[in-house]
Amino acid sequence: MTFQLDLSVADLLLLLPEIFLTLWLSLLLSLDFSLKRLTHQQLAYLSIVGLAVTGLILLGFDQAGTTGALFKNMFVLDQMAIVFKLIIVGATVLVLFMSMDSVQDFKFFRGEYYVMVVMSALGMMFMVSSNDLLSVFVTLEFSTFGFYVLVAYLRDDQRSSEAGLKFFILGVFTAGLLAYGISLVYGETGTLIFSEMTSTPGSYGLAIGYILIFAALGFKIGAVPFHAWIPDTYQGAPTPVTAFLSIAPKAAALAILIRMFYVSLASFKPMWALLFVVASIFSMTYGNIVAIAQKNIKRLLAYSGIAQIGNIMIGLAAGTKQGSDAIMFFLLTYLFANLGAFAVIIAVSQVMKSDEIEDYNGLNRRSPFLAAAMLLFLLSLAGVPPLAGFIGKIYLFIAAMKEELYTLLVVGLINIVISMYYYLIVVKKMYINEPTDPSPIHASMPIKVAVYVGIAGTVLLGVYPGPFIDWVVSASLMFSNIAGPTASASLLPGG
């Protein structure tokens, strides 16, 4: 096989956001090393500027309708990739705002923290564009590499080291699963590129290969039964890193899942739809029930995140264009609500020095602003109108209803009621209980920015979602085979 690289400048334009961010990353790193007087806040703002420019380039692509594929379809820039990249860039910017207070408390390597965050973001931006199994592997490891470091950033903190170790061991294990799955799929199909495997006949090797790949990606999104690392890692990691983990890698892995199942496995839809139905039911139910018993707010959000991933998988179970649209919209709502909630957690833990739910007693008396913001974010996560989370859930339910997934819908609806309970327990602590120490809590400026952005997004997407729904509807997936009539082929021979 001869391999030739024919690239023009126009082709490279498609890579402009990534190229720009790579250059900016090098600039950040060299500035951090060379200018000793540069404070870490200045570095943070520089990173935010770089990401903002990247975001603007992506918005420009979105407006101009720039799409295309590079490197023999290994790298794809379609509308869907742009939406996911914007979600990742937005999440990273918010996380950087939230990080400044926590980084102040770090003893060493303050500057490198921002470089690591931006590097992971860069990896994830490549990830959502990857259209073949090899680049999935490379970009996935690239982005996770940054997280291995970030999770264990608090060197002196035992919990952080434990979290880092757990995350690392399980992460490496799933990397092995992924590589094994990829080799099986390659052996069966003879190609690595998603859009070229569409006409492969079903076989056991292919089925096992894809299940292994699903397991590896399920680990990234934290779906049951691959969720075991989530609670400890969330609790131990520095809170801004937890916030970052809770949204960006999930979005990137979901993009790959959508691409993989919608493009290469479209003809086996009945089979993988069932897989997602089961995973979704278990994730929602397990996450919500275990969340009830939590005493630590980060663990609570970890389990609530598992349940939310269950909700998101409703869209994949539907396996339609509308399903993937609903996932993108839900991720947008989740971005604002979840990151906003973590911003409040950081503000409170700066004062309380711990993350127990008890610390939220009487928050309404100590800081009406933070309490009201947390109330909005939790209710949005619970799916209460008129907040964004409600529209996101309804959108997913409508997508599932159109595919007549009644069992999944019933379980999803019951889970709304269960989740209401534990979110309201936090609300009760904040509003009804009296504080042990009534001194007021003040949030710093960067945290307030993150909270305000969270509130604005949560309310805007809730009361006026029309333009955003239109935006995700127009975000099409390149090479998608799902639009055609549902094929009823079996992934297994003779099945």
Add this chain to the structure above:
Amino acid sequence: MGEYSLLIILFAPFFGAIALMFVPREEALLVRMTAAISAGISLLASFYIFLAYDTTKGGFQFVQRYVWSEELGIAFYLGVDGIGGPLVFASAILLFAGIFVSWHIKDRTKEFYMFLLILAAATIGVFMSLDLFFLYFFYEMSVLPMYLLLGLWGSHTKGYLAMTNPEERKLRDSIGFIFNFGSNSKEYAAMKLVLFLSAGAVMALMGILLIYHLSGLHTFDIVVLREQAHFSDNVATLIWFLIFFGFASIAPIWPLHSWSPVGHAAAPAATSMLHAGVLMKLGHFSIIRVAFEILPDATREWMWVAAVLCVFSIVYGGLVSYFAKDTKYVIGYSSSSHMGYIFLGMAALSYISLSGAVIYMFAHALATSMLFAMAGWVYDQTHSRDIPSLGGLVERMPFIAGAFIVACMASIGMPGTINFIAEIMIIVGSWDKYPVQVVVAVLGIVLTLAYMFKMMRGLFYGKLDPEYAHTTDARHWVDRMPLLLLIVCSITLGIFPGHFYEVVRSTVEPMVDRINHVAPLITQNTKGFLP
């Protein structure tokens, strides 16, 4: 101006709540005035639509429609008919009265009024939604403020002993917490209310989504669905039961009622007023709006379920009220019992009975909220709701005692109040179809008489405990005005019910005809609907 009335009614309280965010916490009077003004605007506009509703035309009027999402088939579609209009009016009256009733709340006044305004606005939103999505949207939105209103400004019920320390709760206890029906803390009441109502809501949501998908229209527009949606018998029955029991849990019908009296007892006065007055009617209203409009055949076939269950509601609620010792429990269970009358009127499906049921919703809203307002006043003065320990308060508070007697009379259905008209219509209209239930309902009225008199005697007559010698009457106009407003509305409409009846009739008659297949439906898009 006229055509935007509904937007004004709906958004005045919402903007009031937003404006309150920017009012400084220390300016308590400004906070109250902002709330009162926004509620006042809403009240005036709703009075206008109540009067200006064209009874010769009927149907949905003051319609506003804005496309919200083409992709999902959702439109922000508002309009009132002869059923929604009076209930919007009732909600606005109760909100306005409730703001004055809670004038003396000192703790976190700003938040209280914000949540109260959001609660009322969401309730009003349900009554005017012509889109199933927004009906559910506002319905679910009205539930959450209740949690905070009960939890923050509510009060524990006497006998609150179990589960006093929810901080040390384990998972096992949490499950017990949900099923522990003996606990009386306000947190328990609030959580139970939210979980019950959310469970009912998601059940109804399942029904709504099934209507959305199985009608094949992929729209939430009630007007379109009413004319074009067809379901096979089994599907229609399934959806009907989901919708009926989903919404009946807020009504509340007999086996699903247990959250309601607990919630009433824990709630502050203004919240109880809105809760008993209009929040519970969301259930009946939504059943009429969704099940009666979209599933007329299933309604005709299955509405006997309501007629059976309403008997239990009436008798059980009445008996508990008679033996209860807590004023708010008495009023709460009496509401729950009176909701049975509405279900009876709805189940009989005749012109007179259904009109009676609609008028009863309005009448009950006024009467019960008066009772709750005054029970709240007595509690604020004495810090007790225990009827045996109170007594002789007429010496200290003659105005409240007088108003309380009027409210009891209204609740019993004394001629001269609007309740009388409604009760008579339900009883007369249901006689043909459900004579047994009517007999029970009449006995229920006797029972109402008994427990209302018992409560009145217990509170206001007998010997005054010296402990309560310091209590005062409602002397200021701020305290008297809401009660007088409710009494005046109840009696004025009781003496001149003509316009009100015409408004209700203009909507009820075509609806009953359609359900009973009496007259052919002459609408443009109907085809193949009749046998």
